[in-house]
Amino acid sequence: MPQNRPENRPENTTENTTENALVVVENLRKTYGATVAVEDVSLTVHPGEIFGILGPNGAGKTTTVESIAGLRTPDGGTVRVLGLDPRRHRTEITSLIGVQLQASELPERIRAREALELYASFYPSPADPAELLERLGLTKVQNTAFAKLSGGQRQRLSIALALIGNPKIAILDELTTGLDPQARRDTWELVKQIRDSGVTIILVTHFMEEAEYLCDRIAIIDAGKVVALDTPAGLVDAARSEQRITFKLEGPFDDAILTALPAVRTVRHERDRIVVTGNDDLLVGVVTELAGRGLKPYDLHTEQTTLDDAFLQLVPLAGRDFEGAQR
Numbered sequence: 001m002p003q004n005r006p007e008n009r010p011e012n013t014t015e016n017t018t019e020n021a022l023v024v025v026e027n028l029r030k031t032y033g034a035t036v037a038v039e040d041v042s043l044t045v046h047p048g049e050i051f052g053i054l055g056p057n058g059a060g061k062t063t064t065v066e067s068i069a070g071l072r073t074p075d076g077g078t079v080r081v082l083g084l085d086p087r088r089h090r091t092e093i094t095s096l097i098g099v100q101l102q103a104s105e106l107p108e109r110i111r112a113r114e115a116l117e118l119y120a121s122f123y124p125s126p127a128d129p130a131e132l133l134e135r136l137g138l139t140k141v142q143n144t145a146f147a148k149l150s151g152g153q154r155q156r157l158s159i160a161l162a163l164i165g166n167p168k169i170a171i172l173d174e175l176t177t178g179l180d181p182q183a184r185r186d187t188w189e190l191v192k193q194i195r196d197s198g199v200t201i202i203l204v205t206h207f208m209e210e211a212e213y214l215c216d217r218i219a220i221i222d223a224g225k226v227v228a229l230d231t232p233a234g235l236v237d238a239a240r241s242e243q244r245i246t247f248k249l250e251g252p253f254d255d256a257i258l259t260a261l262p263a264v265r266t267v268r269h270e271r272d273r274i275v276v277t278g279n280d281d282l283l284v285g286v287v288t289e290l291a292g293r294g295l296k297p298y299d300l301h302t303e304q305t306t307l308d309d310a311f312l313q314l315v316p317l318a319g320r321d322f323e324g325a326q327r
């Protein structure tokens with residue numbers, strides 16, 4: 001996990017208070033036919049923070065942020081952005097919130113600069129497209145057609161489009177999915193710069209590493225509900241009563257051998273290591289069980305709990321398909 005954290009973090013953002021909040025979501029509910037996409041979500045976003053929404057596939061993250069942006073009509077609960085109802089005050093909300101959506105929907109032949117100029121024309125006081133291109137490192141490709149941009153350049157263009165209206169809040173959804181590690185790191189730095197320039201950011205992500213590195217607070221959403229909301233450190237602390245050991249084993253190994261033990265809470269694989277969390281009896285329990293089966297763990301470490309562990313405690317069924325858990 002990266003240790004260096006964003007600077008200039010705002011004060012007093014650890015509480016889910018509505019006082020001075022930019023965004024207040026209370027008991028949000030949204031269904032699509034028989035599908036309950038969001039069952040009960042409450043959260044607040046404060047000025048100047050990077051607020052993360054983290055959760056497994058289909059948890060309701062996108063529906064939540066689309067409701068904040070006024071793109072969905074809730075079936076229940078309330079959403080307020082600077083006191084405004086996003087569905088009833090569409091024009092004001094469009095100026096207040098810039099949205100970078102999951103799938104870019106630009107025509108293939110539009111050039112980067114043309115796209116920005118077009119979007120700028122939708123807003124009363126837009127940013128200068130040339131300045132934004134420069135800031136996002138896109139000046140060199142300003143005349144390149146969208147279809148010819150690299151993945152990282154497309155992502156940066158979609159961020160630029162989210163910022164062209166000079167919003168107070170930027171919603172960035174699955175921002176770094178599909179990017180290589182360097183492009184992902186570059187994008188993280190960009191997100192910090194955007195926050196430092198005064199834009200509050202709501203970041204939807206699958207990646208725990210990304211959430212831990214960037215976010216001041218994180219709401220973990222599972223099956224349409226907030227299962228935890230805290231700072232990254234707070235989430236890890238809450239998980240710290242757990243023990244965690246990692247080791248390697250030669251040959252095939254069935255997780256069920258360990259998950260059957262009373263001391264074990266979770267078992268997962270990170271590259272060639274097996275990571276096991278559980279209670280105080282974990283180490284003795286695991287080593288004894290493996291020895292009894294003639295299995296010899298090697299390169300064994302006891303480690304501090306991480307945000308991955310906290311997440312898996314809170315969302316146990318997500319472990320298998322959750323990208324952060326498989327690094």
Ligand SMILES: Nc1ncnc2c1ncn2[C@@H]1O[C@H](COP(=O)(O)OP(=O)(O)OP(=O)(O)O)[C@@H](O)[C@H]1O
Pocket residue numbers: 032035036037038055056057058059060061062063064
């Ligand atoms: N327009 C829609 N019509 C019908 N069902 C939808 C629609 N949008 C989302 N859903 C369903 O609602 C649930 C929550 O979806 P949502 O996209 O909000 O979750 P998510 O956490 O953002 O997921 P992902 O990480 O996969 O993007 C899912 O079961 C999804 O299939």
